[in-house]
Amino acid sequence: MRLSELLRNYQDRDSKIILAHLLGVKPSQLYLLEDRELSDSEFKRFMDMIEERGRGTPTAYLIGEWECMGRSFELRRGILVPRPETEILIEVLLGILPHSKALRGYEIGLGSGCISINLLLERKKLEMWGSDINPLALELSVKNAKRYRVDERLHVLSGRDFEPVKGQKFDFVVSNPPYIPEIMWDNLPKEVKAEGKEALIGGEKGYEFYERVSRELREHLSDEGVVAFEIGHDQGEVVKSLLEKEGFEVNIYRDYNGQDRVIVGWKY
Numbered sequence: 001m002r003l004s005e006l007l008r009n010y011q012d013r014d015s016k017i018i019l020a021h022l023l024g025v026k027p028s029q030l031y032l033l034e035d036r037e038l039s040d041s042e043f044k045r046f047m048d049m050i051e052e053r054g055r056g057t058p059t060a061y062l063i064g065e066w067e068c069m070g071r072s073f074e075l076r077r078g079i080l081v082p083r084p085e086t087e088i089l090i091e092v093l094l095g096i097l098p099h100s101k102a103l104r105g106y107e108i109g110l111g112s113g114c115i116s117i118n119l120l121l122e123r124k125k126l127e128m129w130g131s132d133i134n135p136l137a138l139e140l141s142v143k144n145a146k147r148y149r150v151d152e153r154l155h156v157l158s159g160r161d162f163e164p165v166k167g168q169k170f171d172f173v174v175s176n177p178p179y180i181p182e183i184m185w186d187n188l189p190k191e192v193k194a195e196g197k198e199a200l201i202g203g204e205k206g207y208e209f210y211e212r213v214s215r216e217l218r219e220h221l222s223d224e225g226v227v228a229f230e231i232g233h234d235q236g237e238v239v240k241s242l243l244e245k246e247g248f249e250v251n252i253y254r255d256y257n258g259q260d261r262v263i264v265g266w267k268y
């Protein structure tokens with residue numbers, strides 16, 4: 001079958017991403033191949049993947065990678081698929097971190113490593129420590145860091161919250177933690193559930209991570225240190241008051257839908 005014919009029937013974004021992956025090009029380059037005939041095996045692989053997606057497997061797991069800030073990160077089932085909202089967290093932090101200073105940062109919950117690796121690529125004097133409770137996330141973070149040649153500046157550690165960096169201080173702490181309340185799990189779409197409960201569910205209230213971690217922040221941040229968290233759209237006020245209680249000056253940033261999405265706290 002000719003590619004142009006197939007594209008007429010599969011016009012959605014994910015079908016194009018799958019096709020581009022199979023043909024080894026970027027989705028934006030598919031139009032260059034419109035006259036190309038697909039072999040029977042290419043056509044079958046495409047149809048198999050479309051079916052698998054229909055059964056609830058996220059496209060990111062089918063193709064084994066996903067983009068964050070225009071860079072591709074290897075992914076596997078059970079690891080959070082990078083979201084556009086997380087790019088806001090990265091951008092906000094980049095707006096704060098100077099190029100000229102040698103900085104130390106700590107990320108809680110690396111997942112694919114997309115936050116730390118993007119920061120390291122944009123700030124050459126930065127050194128990051130990052131942790132996760134999921135061994136697969138640690139493995140993928142190392143792989144992705146090697147792919148972008150920042151592995152010497154990313155120290156990947158196993159453990160929860162601040163446990164792996166006891167006694168250490170950082171210039172900033174960043175996290176996109178699990179923040180969905182437990183009660184919402186049953187109603188999440190199948191493809192979201194495939195990302196795993198420990199990546200998504202924050203506890204009964206959803207904001208338990210921020211409650212725990214905010215209590216330990218001051219001792220792990222240098223003077224004038226910064227914390228940046230992604231938050232749920234309805235968690236701005238609660239996380240703001242948690243950080244203010246610990247002596248932080250706080251700013252909240254909104255996402256493309258005008259909802260609270262990122263919170264930054266300055267230690268003073």
Ligand SMILES: C[S@@+](CC[C@H](N)C(=O)[O-])C[C@H]1O[C@@H](n2cnc3c(N)ncnc32)[C@H](O)[C@@H]1O
Pocket residue numbers: 079080081082083086108109110111112113114115131132133134137159160161176177178198199200
């Ligand atoms: C929402 S995902 C974020 C992944 C990645 N940073 C991103 O933004 O795409 C949260 C990650 O934190 C890990 N995690 C959950 N609770 C944690 C904790 N208390 N300490 C360290 N990692 C944790 C999960 O395994 C998961 O990989």
